[in-house]
Amino acid sequence: MGGGGIVDTKGGARAHLYEYRITPYFVFACVVGSLGGSLFGYDLGVSGGVTSMDDFLKEFFPGIYHRKQQHLKETDYCKYDNQILTLFTSSLYFAALVSTFGASYVTRNKGRRASIICGSISFFAGAILNASAQNIAMLIIGRILLGVGIGFGNQAVPLYLSEMAPAKIRGAVNQLFQLTTCLGILIANFVNYGVERIHPWGWRLSLGLAAAPATLMFVGGLFLPETPNSLVEQGRLEEGRRVLEKVRGTSKVEAEFQDLIDASNASKAIKHPFRNLLSRKNRPQLVLGALGIPAFQQLTGNNSILFYAPVIFQSLGFGSRASLYSSAITSAALVVATLISMAYVDKFGRRAFFLEAGCELIFCFVAVAITLALKFGEGKTIPKGTSIFLVIVICIFVLAYGRSWGPLGWLVPSELFPLETRSAGQSVVVCVNMIFTALIAQCFLLALCHLKYGIFLLFAGLIFIMTCFIFFLLPETKQVPIEEIHLLWQNHWFWKRYC
Secondary structure: OOOHHHOOHHHHHHHHHOOOOOOHHHHHHHHHHOOHHHHHHHHHHHHHHHOOOHHHHHHHOHHHHHHHHOHHHOOHHHOOOOHHHHHHHHHHHHHHHHHHHHHHHHHHHOOHHHHHHHHHHHHHHHHHHHHOOOOHHHHHHHHHHHHHHHHHHHHHHHHHHHHHOOHHHHHHHHOHHHHHHHHHHHHHHHHHHHHOOOOOOHHHHHHHOOHHHHHHHHHHHHHOOOOHHHHHHOOOHHHHHHHHHHHHOOOOOHHHHHHHHHHHHHHHOOOOHHHHHOOHHHHHHHHHHHHHHHHHHHHOOHHHHHHHHHHHHHHOOOOHHHHHHHHHHHHHHHHHHHHHHHHHHHHHOHHHHHHHHHHHHHHHHHHHHHHHHHHOOOOOOOOHHHHHHHHHHHHHHHHHHHOOHHHHHHHHHHHHOOHHHHHHHHHHHHHHHHHHHHHHHHHHHHHHHHHOOHHHHHHHHHHHHHHHHHHHHOOOOOOOOHHHHHHHHHHOOOHHHHO
């Protein structure tokens, strides 16, 4: 917990004196806090399914619906290429990247809990508006409100979990965010599968059920404790100590509490956290945590598959319900992968998961590209055996992503920033993440149409670059208290020149 690279070496050396035990209060705080991931996950899962439903297309995108019926008249890669349709998906992420800067102010000055509650309210309103939409404008406005909710939630939840967690289990606790995201995706796929037969308003039910996780997050947020870090930062020292003792399950928290005070004092000296993030001493956090990792997380291509999994499977020759079912299988693989990562990330470390999974991801994309180059195109129906092979390879890809770039793309940045720039840094993380999420959402179907199987080779090349980026620039952070992260830069072959 506490202040990362902003405390002195003496302060950081107190970390070995920290004591903790897992308490029901701590478990409650982390489970409820992590519900923010379910908002992001449900939307990721539901969007692609809804945009492949005939009733939805007939009402809002009749041109795409008619094109979809003319299967043999054009290359299958291009059936869903429509910029207004992709704007339906990507508008949410453009809204999220803008709103995260407002969330930064709320998170820093009012607390992490306040941002979580604000996010749930906005997401609820967006879900209701989408479910009742009568035209494309209502759809887009609803998506913007959903985006504001995700901007607040994704800004606050990873910070909340990292600050509440003891260092030795911080990796597993922080990945509760990814777990709830994956569960949201999985549930959304089953919802899509169930409502697809409900004509003509099944898609409305699918979009409207997004209000359920928002309601859970709001009600739970009312009972959440604020993090000790935030309370100390707001000057509420006695309350901060009480919460720290309660979440640690012991009154012997003097060393950790003193580190929080030191971190807070250093934080208060910084009047412009975003400007401070650009300073030379924060160069490692800026390059790795704020820019590199969140951008590369989206450039793996995984969210493209999650956004449009039903669309992709339909384009590959699966039937409408078969495509939704196949998407549910890949979502289940994502949940399994996250559980694997939670169990072992604090044992084997972040770098090992990044590097090993990177090799798998490259292999999977190359295999998909070769298969499509040989077996697919111009209205052909691909053989059943080839279809099964593609689903298996995509599942292997999702298993690799789900234990590496998926959870670690949120975990590692939340570990790197000192308290003085933590809220600002996390806002940049979310902003960069959402910029690339939105761009890929907006461009993927267009690129799939024009590049065809080459899009998967492009992603394979990007994954090679990001794997090298991790190998050379990211030090291992497993079980390192946030108060001592700054020591890693001092001993790193490249970053030590900035310390």
